Amino acid sequence: MLRRITNINELIDSDSLPRHIAIIMDGNGRWARKRLMPRTVGHRAGMGSLKEVVKACDELKIPVLTVYAFSTENWKRPDNEVQFLMKLLVEFLHKELDELNENDVRVNVIGDYSVLNHECQDEIQRALLTTRNNQGLLFNIALNYGARAEMVEAIKKIVDKVISGEISRDSICEATVASFLYTGGVPDPDLLIRTAGELRLSNFLLWQLAYTELWVTDCLWPDFTRENLFAAIRDYQQRDRRFGALTALEKGDESV
Ligand code: FPP
Numbered sequence: 001m002l003r004r005i006t007n008i009n010e011l012i013d014s015d016s017l018p019r020h021i022a023i024i025m026d027g028n029g030r031w032a033r034k035r036l037m038p039r040t041v042g043h044r045a046g047m048g049s050l051k052e053v054v055k056a057c058d059e060l061k062i063p064v065l066t067v068y069a070f071s072t073e074n075w076k077r078p079d080n081e082v083q084f085l086m087k088l089l090v091e092f093l094h095k096e097l098d099e100l101n102e103n104d105v106r107v108n109v110i111g112d113y114s115v116l117n118h119e120c121q122d123e124i125q126r127a128l129l130t131t132r133n134n135q136g137l138l139f140n141i142a143l144n145y146g147a148r149a150e151m152v153e154a155i156k157k158i159v160d161k162v163i164s165g166e167i168s169r170d171s172i173c174e175a176t177v178a179s180f181l182y183t184g185g186v187p188d189p190d191l192l193i194r195t196a197g198e199l200r201l202s203n204f205l206l207w208q209l210a211y212t213e214l215w216v217t218d219c220l221w222p223d224f225t226r227e228n229l230f231a232a233i234r235d236y237q238q239r240d241r242r243f244g245a246l247t248a249l250e251k252g253d254e255s256v
Contacts, residue, residue, distance in 0.1 A: 012060070012230060013237050018190035020064035021057060021233075022212070024204055025050065027196025027220030034220075040084045045222035047092055054096075056226040057137055058103050060233075064138045064186055066110065068204050072146030086120050089143070093123045097130060104136030110182035111145030138186065145182075147206035154180035183208055191236045193229070195221045213239050 025046055032042030050067060057065045070085055093107070100107060107127040113120065124143075157180045161167045167176070178184060188208045197218040201209065215232040217224075240247060 012233055014060070016237050017060060017062055018233065018236055019062075019187045020066065020189040020191075021062055021229075022066045022068075022189035022192045022205055022209070023053070024068045024192070024194040024198075024202060025221040025224075026194060026198055028222060030196060031220040031222040039081055042220075042222055043081075043085060043088055047088055049221055049224045050092070051096065052226055053224065053229055054100070054105070054137070054139055055103075056229050057139075058105055062137060064140065064189075066140035066142060066183075066189065066205070068142045068145065068202070070111075070143045070145070071203060072111075072144055072149050073203065075144075086117060089141075090119055090123045093127045097127055100127075100139070101131050101134065104134045105131060106134040106136065106138050107131045108138060108140045109143050110140050110150075111143045112149070113143050115144060140183070140186075142204070146203045147201075148203060150181055151177075151207060178207065181207060188212065191215060191232060193217070193232050195219050195224050211241070211243050213241065 028042035028046040029039040030042070031045060032039050035041070053067075054065065069089065074085070075082060097107075107130075109124055109128065113124055116124070154177060158167070158172060158176065162169055162172075183205070188210070189205065189212045192205075192209055192212045192214050194214070194216045197216060199216060205212075213236050215235055217228060217232070219228055
């Protein structure tokens with residue numbers, strides 16, 4: 001049933017919005033190739049989509065947005081592409097920080113950004129510090145992020161705590177593991193959007209996506225607009241989320 005409608009044209013129920021949207025922004029290279037342009041042109045166009053989606057999530061009052069900007073595997077790309085992506089990150093944070101801050105957005109980075117160049121680290125630190133007390137959208141940028149590396153780090157931290165006696169082996173539960181991930185304290189994504197049609201998770205948030213609704217579109221990331229975001233949310237709102245249980249209807253059905 002539609003209760004409160006956020007955008008009359010889009011029929012989004014503002015009472016059942018995803019609390020956390022995660023996005024694998026794929027297809028920048030293909031978008032550029034279709035136009036006989038270098039891949040970097042696709043990445044720059046992708047930055048435009050990212051700006052629009054952050055703005056739309058903020059306007060919709062989505063609590064958390066996590067985007068996969070650079071994976072631990074992306075270092076295997078040609079050096080000029082890696083350097084360009086780092087420059088784009090610096091440019092994005094530099095140009096957008098004031099507006100993000102004015103809109104009460106809290107910028108956060110998940111992943112080991114200590115290995116990025118100093119310019120990137122300085123810009124990240126500035127964004128984190130400037131927005132640290134903001135109460136609006138939590139905007140997680142996954143940088144040098146890999147879910148397996150994240151889990152390895154969490155395991156090491158938990159082992160250290162057990163060795164130091166701060167926690168006991170038997171007290172370790174799913175909540176303990178979740179709390180040691182980069183996303184500790186943040187609800188798991190309700191909705192994962194992947195553009196450019198690939199049907200894989202690419203080492204993104206493997207723990208956190210256990211019960212996430214997946215929405216894949218053939219649309220290439222630079223073509224992705226707020227209308228696509230609305231379509232994903234509308235689709236999500238039609239899903240029957242059971243988390244391994246039965247629906248109310250099934251529970252009452254003796255013949256099952
Ligand atoms: C995947 O497309 C995209 C990336 C690896 C980078 C994502 C970066 C942006 C959207 C730029 C803006 C982001 C920030 C934070 C400044 P691909 O290159 O793998 O595309 P393909 O599969 O078509 O080759």
